[in-house]
Amino acid sequence: MTNTRARVLICLAVAIAAPGVWGQSDAGHGSIQGRITDASAKVIQGAEVTLRETRTGYARKLVTDAEGNYRAGALPIGTFSVEATAPGFGSAKADEIAVSVGETKR
Numbered sequence: 001m002t003n004t005r006a007r008v009l010i011c012l013a014v015a016i017a018a019p020g021v022w023g024q025s026d027a028g029h030g031s032i033q034g035r036i037t038d039a040s041a042k043v044i045q046g047a048e049v050t051l052r053e054t055r056t057g058y059a060r061k062l063v064t065d066a067e068g069n070y071r072a073g074a075l076p077i078g079t080f081s082v083e084a085t086a087p088g089f090g091s092a093k094a095d096e097i098a099v100s101v102g103e104t105k106r
Contacts (some may be wrong), residue, residue: 030099033071034106036064036084036092043068047086053078054095075099 036047047064051072058078062070079098085091097105 028101029074030077030101030103031073031075032080032082032097032099032105035068037068038089044086044089047084050083052081054081077101
C-alpha cells in the first residue's frame with residue numbers, strides 16, 4: 001500500500017508541475033506578427049514575408065493567410081528587418097524591429 005501511495009503522489013506532483021514547464025515553450029525567444037494590407041487597407045492574402053535578424057543573418061519566410069496575417073514564433077532574440085512582397089503590389093520593408101524574450105512585436 002505504501003508503494004501505491006508513493007506512485008499516486010509522484011503522478012500528482014508531475015501533473016501539478018507540468019503546466020509550468022509546458023508554458024515555457026517560448027522561453028528565450030520572442031515573436032513577430034502582423035497584417036499585410038495595400039494602400040486602401042485591404043488585406044493581401046498570399047504575400048511572402050521575410051524576417052531577417054540583422055546581426056546573424058538568420059531568416060524565416062512566411063506566407064500571409066486569407067486575412068493577410070502572419071506570425072513567426074520562437075524567434076531568436078535580436079533586431080529584425082521584415083520585408084513583404086506580393087505580385088502586383090511590389091514590396092515594403094521595416095527595419096530595426098527589436099525582439100526581446102517573451103515579447104510579441106506587431
